[in-house]
Amino acid sequence: YIVFTDLDGTLLDHHSYSHAPAQPALNLLESLDVPVILNSSKTLQEIEHIASGLHQSYPRIAENGSLIANPDTDTVHTFGGDYERICEVLEGLRTQYGYQFKGFHDWTPEQLAKDTGLPLDAAIRAGAREGSEPIRWLDTDDRLERFRENLAAEGLTLNRGGRYWHVMWQADKAQAMEYLVKTYTVDNQRPIVIALGDGPNDKNMLAAADIAVIVYNPDGVVIDLPHREGQQVIRTTLAGPSGWNEAIQQIINT
Ligand code: 2M8
Ligand code: MG
Numbered sequence: 001y002i003v004f005t006d007l008d009g010t011l012l013d014h015h016s017y018s019h020a021p022a023q024p025a026l027n028l029l030e031s032l033d034v035p036v037i038l039n040s041s042k043t044l045q046e047i048e049h050i051a052s053g054l055h056q057s058y059p060r061i062a063e064n065g066s067l068i069a070n071p072d073t074d075t076v077h078t079f080g081g082d083y084e085r086i087c088e089v090l091e092g093l094r095t096q097y098g099y100q101f102k103g104f105h106d107w108t109p110e111q112l113a114k115d116t117g118l119p120l121d122a123a124i125r126a127g128a129r130e131g132s133e134p135i136r137w138l139d140t141d142d143r144l145e146r147f148r149e150n151l152a153a154e155g156l157t158l159n160r161g162g163r164y165w166h167v168m169w170q171a172d173k174a175q176a177m178e179y180l181v182k183t184y185t186v187d188n189q190r191p192i193v194i195a196l197g198d199g200p201n202d203k204n205m206l207a208a209a210d211i212a213v214i215v216y217n218p219d220g221v222v223i224d225l226p227h228r229e230g231q232q233v234i235r236t237t238l239a240g241p242s243g244w245n246e247a248i249q250q251i252i253n254t
Pocket of ligand 2: 006007197199
């Protein structure tokens with residue numbers, strides 16, 4: 001097996017950011033040497049901080065599939081283009097069409113802390129973007145569709161996050177997962193892929209897994225996966241890390 005997991009609302013509780021209820025399942029996976037790959041919209045700095053709390057050093061996927069970092073080799077693989085170019089395009093569109101939005105690059109660390117509700121040190125990690133820019137849209141809904149087309153003309157995509165829209169290149173959590181599964185495929189033996197997620201931006205990753213675990217999200221929308229022959233889909237009854245624990249124990253012990 002190999003496990004790919006979303007963080008907020010999946011491995012981490014939405015409110016406390018704790019993974020504690022998933023600890024028994026994490027221990028079980030560790031005893032079986034099953035890699036657990038964190039796959040999130042967060043930055044590498046944020047994920048590294050979380051990974052150090054989990055005492056694990058597997059590769060990790062950041063910014064919705066835009067980057068993969070491998071702590072063992074100290075390398076970062078990037079899908080798409082760079083962050084500075086994203087900000088340049090955003091500035092250009094703002095000047096040309098007068099779009100109303102605020103991006104993380106518009107804010108000082110203090111303003112970022114205020115808007116996200118994160119403590120200053122965590123806000124600084126969230127602001128260390130390398131491949132995607134979260135923006136707060138302050139304009140109308142129909143102008144958002146025009147904005148999306150303007151971005152597409154520059155090779156950029158717009159993806160719904162929790163609170164923000166994420167402007168990024170052609171990357172996604174599923175593509176980055178597939179890239180890593182290949183590196184874990186030895187002698188044509190592809191590991192069984194377990195993916196866990198709770199939100200719309202996890203859908204592609206869940207659809208591509210052998211075992212998809214849809215973690216119950218009391219505040220979120222219901223994720224429906226198209227039926228695929230041979231794929232096992234598990235919906236947890238518990239939310240966040242408790243659901244994570246429930247599903248992994250069930251998979252490993254059957
Ligand atoms: C951003 O992501 C969240 C979750 O999807 C959102 O869009 O609401 C991310 O950029 C992340 O790096 C950051 O920690 C979070 C802070 O609320 O916002
Ligand atoms: Mg989530």
